[in-house]
Amino acid sequence: MKAKTDFHMLSFRPLIGKLRDIARQPYADITAHAADRWEVAPGNEVYVPPAIFLPNQLDKIAGTEFGTKSDVLSAFRGDFTHQAKPTMGYRIKDVDLVDGILYAAGAQRHLRPRQNKALTYRRPSESMNATMYESWIGNRWFGSWLGVDVIAYLLTETVDHPPVTTAPEIAGHTPRYEELLRITPRRVQNMHFDELILFDDFPNNSGKTARGWEMRKRLMNRRDPAPIPGVFILRGTTGDMRLLANETELAENFARDYGFKIINPMDMTVDEIVIICANAQVVAGVEGSHLEHGLAVMPAKSTLFVIQPPDRVVATLKQETDRQDRRFAMVVGDGTQDNFTADWTDIQRTMDMVAVQ
Numbered sequence: 001m002k003a004k005t006d007f008h009m010l011s012f013r014p015l016i017g018k019l020r021d022i023a024r025q026p027y028a029d030i031t032a033h034a035a036d037r038w039e040v041a042p043g044n045e046v047y048v049p050p051a052i053f054l055p056n057q058l059d060k061i062a063g064t065e066f067g068t069k070s071d072v073l074s075a076f077r078g079d080f081t082h083q084a085k086p087t088m089g090y091r092i093k094d095v096d097l098v099d100g101i102l103y104a105a106g107a108q109r110h111l112r113p114r115q116n117k118a119l120t121y122r123r124p125s126e127s128m129n130a131t132m133y134e135s136w137i138g139n140r141w142f143g144s145w146l147g148v149d150v151i152a153y154l155l156t157e158t159v160d161h162p163p164v165t166t167a168p169e170i171a172g173h174t175p176r177y178e179e180l181l182r183i184t185p186r187r188v189q190n191m192h193f194d195e196l197i198l199f200d201d202f203p204n205n206s207g208k209t210a211r212g213w214e215m216r217k218r219l220m221n222r223r224d225p226a227p228i229p230g231v232f233i234l235r236g237t238t239g240d241m242r243l244l245a246n247e248t249e250l251a252e253n254f255a256r257d258y259g260f261k262i263i264n265p266m267d268m269t270v271d272e273i274v275i276i277c278a279n280a281q282v283v284a285g286v287e288g289s290h291l292e293h294g295l296a297v298m299p300a301k302s303t304l305f306v307i308q309p310p311d312r313v314v315a316t317l318k319q320e321t322d323r324q325d326r327r328f329a330m331v332v333g334d335g336t337q338d339n340f341t342a343d344w345t346d347i348q349r350t351m352d353m354v355a356v357q
Helices: 013-022 069-077 136-140 142-156 174-181 206-220 247-258 270-277 289-295 316-323 344-356
Strands: 036-041 044-048 080-084 087-098 101-104 107-110 126-132 163-165 191-200 231-233 261-263 282-286 303-308 327-332 334-336 339-341
Touching: 036 206, 044 316, 069 316, 136 142, 142 174, 142 191, 142 206, 142 289, 174 206, 174 270, 206 270, 206 316, 231 247, 231 270, 231 289, 247 261, 247 282, 247 344, 261 270, 270 289, 282 289, 289 303, 289 316, 303 316, 303 344, 316 327, 327 344
Parallel strands: 126 163, 126 191, 231 261, 231 282, 282 303, 303 327
Antiparallel strands: 036 087, 044 080, 087 101, 087 191, 101 107, 334 339
């Protein structure tokens, strides 16, 4: 690391961005100004399998998130192929990281909400070369950190610049996940990057699939627990509100009728969660970040069983199960995300479908 000689200079990049907003002129992502770009992993043809659900479930969907209703329905219906794009790497020069935003030339990328609304900033006094793997959604939701940013981190191991992140050290499950996954970034806030490497890692190509299995291998840490029928992961009132009013009753029914284990990840260590979920044939629960504990280590051909409120149905987790050769089953409940229920008979009938597929 070295001190910059122009640290006293003011930058008007936030003002330029504000003027673009006022003029309704979208600014480019900073990768548009890359001095170098390369293909990290090739694209390939991908088959999207149908989800497992009862005939009336799609009709119950009243609202979707992270995609239009048409896109979500298409993902659930599946049975088509598409061309996954390649994973790309970008080397960008003269980048400022200030208040959670990356600035380069006339472009910017937001990593987290701004704390300071000033239209200028003093350019950072320190500089370095680095690689960054974090995303806005990974900084917003734990599940996106574990399901998106962690897999992207594995790409930083292939380049010569050290990894950095704006994420602070926090309590909970994150430190142990980082330890098992050998995630060791430098944590920075304001920094100038002479060179910054970024990746476009959203395509679910075969390279990303391989990194998903490498992630599982590291988390297993040479452990091989015995297979179990399934796990119900409780959500309760954690995270964004998605209150399944009869969650406890449904979990107990899964345990009684199918031999599932019931776990509350908030009361468990990462190692305890991994041992239980690693060879579960089904992982079930309300849609949300907590299900990523199971997705991180579920075996191939296993099933993620998701219970969704009708006004907030998403297909994000299905994209992960498709990529890693797992199955996706779902039931849409009744009510709203603030208070909804799911019918046990619908769940039983869907579980019958899981058993024969």
